[in-house]
Amino acid sequence: MRTRTWLVLVACLAIAAVAGVALGSVPVALADIWRALAGQGTGDALARTIVLDLRLPRVALGALVGAGLGMSGAALQGTLRNGLAEPYLLGVSGGAAVGAVLVVVVLGASGGTVPAAAFAGALVAVVTVLAVARAAGGRGDPRLLLMAGVVVGAFANAAIMIALANAPANTVRGATWWMMGSLADADWTQVGWLAAYVATGGAALVAMARQVDILALGAEAAASLGVEPDAASRRIFLAASLTCAATVAAAGLVGFVGLVVPHLARGAGGRGHRTVIVASALVGATLVIAADLGARVVLRPVELPLGAVTALVGVPFFLARLRRLA
């Protein structure tokens, strides 16, 4: 990919981030943002609180969620040789949600243990989806894998509803909001641990990017290049699930980002998966910040669920890809 394209991607992310901090139910002037960031106490105290305690962590969390989902989707698409693969449609996000809801509702856990539980749930979902697809006739048909993913996702939904049936009312309201995807509860602690998870998972995915390239050639070609297809796929699923699960623990179910973003990254000129994965992190961050901004301002002061906004963007895209496949 050309240097100019990288600069454009970074510029888009920067513009989205500034807009995400400046716009909302109370607009903040750029000068006030600057004063808050520079730590000068001369500005408006309210603007300072909005910027540092509300908007900035929210934008940072959105960037991490988008980066994680984008990288995870790019790696899954290459490894599964399937342009329709993404964590949400494959049921990985649903499995992560089950893990997270169980520890929150049953054990009352919070903070950094939630992503660990989400990771466990995501792994169970990945293994189940692949086993179902294989039992139904192999991984060859991309539609089969998606069907397995949708079924596992539906099962995960049912499991969450059962877990919530006995939960106190305020937990249910919080959990429902979270299942629709939301950055509303963003704070710096959350940003901190999500950054750690996404950096770990993302670094692993970038390190394995060449193996993704080789797996995308097919199992026999992979074997001829010294890559054991099953073992390599498992390692990549592990890293992709970790990355995706952490975003679910932080922001709930944000669908279709992992689907749309890698295609945009390829459209921008990304070929090898090292480029595609890194570009997907930038594009994903931009997309989620923009979607969250849309969710906050479109029906202001009512806030829309983030997952609903990304689905509005993602579903037409998915249908167009499906048409091309058929």
Next chain:
Amino acid sequence: MIAFEGVRIAWAGAGRDAVRDVSFEARRGAMTAIAGPNGAGKSTLVRALLGRAALAAGRILVDGADRVALDAPAVARRVAVVTQREEPAFPLAVREYVALGRFPHQTLWRRDVGADARAVAAAIDRAGIGDLVERRTDTLSGGEWQRVRVARALAQEADALVLDEPTAFLDIAHEMALFELLHAIAAGGQAVLLVSHQLNLVARFADHLVLLHEGLVAAAGDPGMVMDAGTLERVYGWPVVVTRDPAVGAPTLVPLRGGRRSAT
């Protein structure tokens, strides 16, 4: 270099073994060809070499070591394989694709950038695809794609090169050029193992011909000896004559008209 010893492979649910009692060696400095009708087990041997088909009996030696005792990158550093078909799910630039041939030589932390660049440049030059390097893999014709895949295998710098039907999509000039290239590679000391339906070309280029029939070795040895009309008629189930090509003197197979394919 690559030795099959008493290899038997059975597919689950299949009536007969895919291959049975197959023994032969692809030596360094020689071109060895495997021929035989569809379903004779040629590609199954290649898959077994890749570790994609389990052996029910026998073993495959790579450079004297049992293949199953070597890890996947170690095999790939010794044996480069161009499989029959390969469809990348997402396009790559041709140069990037050829560079994937260097993967078995790299680890996460260590790679010799200079050696990689030299190997890729040499492979591109040898396969004659210098004019294609800036293209995307999904824009290549069947023949171009085949040559690009050969270049990737050359970039692996393995001691053995294995190709399954490499000339299936090539026109006469590119087919001859590829056979000449394989001949030169073998003459340079590497082992070349080739699965091919092109018996007449194989007779001119190969040093050793293994003829498979229903999973068994029907004949093996010097192509001039294996290209026997009686043997070929029995194996292919079609009337043939074997003559000498008047121009080059090589044994030449001519299938006769009016035969009838026996149902198998």
